Amino acid sequence: MRATTATEFRKNLASELDRVENDREPLIIVRSRGKPAAVLMSLEEFGSWEATQHLLKSPENARRLRESIARLEAGSGTERKLIE
Structure with missing residues (x-):
């Protein structure tokens, strides 16, 4: 499962949403101190x-x-x- 920081996620929002939807692979969104905060998956x-x-x-x-x-x-x- 891939992971990205919240900052990088915000910068690449559209492409990350497309990738999650197309690849059907969830994305872990990590806060600045490395603590996992959320998981994004396709609907x-x-x-x-x-x-x-x-x-x-x-x-x-x-x-x-x-x-x-x-x-x-x-x-x-x-x-x-x-x-x-």
Whole structure:
């Protein structure tokens, strides 16, 4: 993950926003004494992160998702046709 100072971020705001959006790589923004202050990520990445957090918030739901993934990886999934 890349990092930049708040001063450099302000100087290069437009290009940093473009890079975060295009590369889908978050950017750590560091204060003058080297202390990380914030993380900048694209709106699309944030939405994905938020959805994942919501799905894993419930321990029971997280367990079911892990079990489902394990069954798929073991080859016991069933392919179905999507209904449009």
